[in-house]
Amino acid sequence: MSDKKVRVRFAPSPTGGLHLGGVRTVLYNYLFAKHNNGVFILRIEDTDQSRFVPGAEAYIFDCLKWAGLEPDESVIHGGNYGPYRQSERKAQYRQYAEKLIADGYAYYAFDSPEELEKMRIDCKTDQNPSPQYDRFTRSKMRNSLTLSFEEVSKLLSTDTPHVIRIKMPENEVVSFTDMIRGEVSFDTSLVDDKVLMKADGMPTYHLAVVVDDYLMQITHAFRGEEWLPSSPVHILLWKYLFGLNAMPQWAHLPLILGPNGKLSKRDGAKYGFPVFAMNWTDPKTGELTEGFKEKGFLKEAFINLLAVLGWNDGTEQEIFAKEQLIEKFSIERIHSGGARFDYEKAKWFNHEWIKKLPATDYMPEVKQLFEQKGIVITDENKLSKVLELVKERCHLLPDFVQQASFFFSRPDSFDTDAIKPKWNEAKRLFFAEIVRNFELTGLWNAPELEHNFKEIAAANQIKPGEVLLPLRIMLVGGKFGPHVFDIAQILGKEETIARIKLVLSLL
């Protein structure tokens, strides 16, 4: 098993947005595959026709492309183990279910949804609020265990709607070694007879995941912790169908929690942070759920923050590039406890990456943001210089608009209230002199301007600190931004002087 080529898979169902937990599962699959020179597969689990959502599949691929976590094999990347969409594999599953029946491990069940509902109501007690279709109840239901051979044959030959259920053994202990939590075991008498084949001819997840993992020769299977309770069903299926030796090693990833429990998109809406990788618009309701990308996250930061939400390399390092993650990733260092998502820390990661990366990396996105605000950038060279200058003040990409638009267009308003209380005639005369001096300056650069500015202040017996803030307000509009003479240099002689004059007229 260990000498086999590593093959892992991410198997989402295309029913909506791709949330944080999903992306992290993709990430861990990807990192594990790359670390081991293995193959990362994306399999679409679309066995539930009633939940089909147009566009969701393409959306998943878009997210992976953005995040830089593209699969090696998939519906669009090809591969020798297709089809990679379960709906297209429909014909393959029935034979395995039939084999299970022939071997006595499964059975036909003809109960209608109404009959199931009735059973649940009838059997419901305070002691047992959610009755299962299990070894107790199956004897009272209409299935090939209770019906005669003739009846079953007749029902089958007349195409009576039916499902196939696994027959959970009594009093067996199913256990396996999870790569993250060690040995986990279950008492089979407490597990219900899960449906394997649905009445519409499609398999359920339980059958499909086992058959497909086998057929696609998956060696390691990562999935969320929410699957742990149904793992005994999968283990048994492996045992009955392909043998435990062929079974992949399981790793049940801890959940990513929201402010209250499992992260939901409602949490995001409520607490003001994204939960999806990219914007997702529900085609039915038209409802838009914001994504990390559109919120202004860099893919490097997004991957980084997800990677360390439940994993660390044992050192103090927190900032990792994808290549480093591939090199250092190991399943042993994944935490077993769930982690609460902290949006403040997520923003910190983004800030770190904004600072770390050259501004030209994200200049196209920022340029677009500027244009959305009506500021057209013609000089990209200037833009990149400006972005470098202000990037340490930006946590999210849209912050650049606030931090840098004054370089390209005059502020709509100037915070003159910050100047007025201490404004006087001496300062007015000082700035008039500054204007004259700046107009005559031949060398337009920050050190020169600062030198002149301070000289003149001294000559007028004004402390530089008293006129620095007014100058800033004149050029920037508010109390923020980089060193004011750096700003003046980039703004250029003409615009700097124009702004000083403009604000002077407002005071």
Added chain:
RNA sequence: GGCCCGUUGGUCAAGGGGUUAAGACGCAUCCCUUUCACGGAUGAAUCACGAGUUCGAUUCUCGUACGGGCUACCA
């Protein structure tokens, strides 16, 4: 209700018998900066509780509590 998983500062977490119980985010104060940031410094935890094992438990075992997940012809 039952089953399963988990539990180190508000959050992410290192450490896995003897430590001053790392570090990061956030918060507070200070330094730097005559703006805002960056950077630097400082501050804050009886390791959920109770037993047991041990010379010694945050670390091992068992209980309890709490949190979470599952309990569909959904994944």
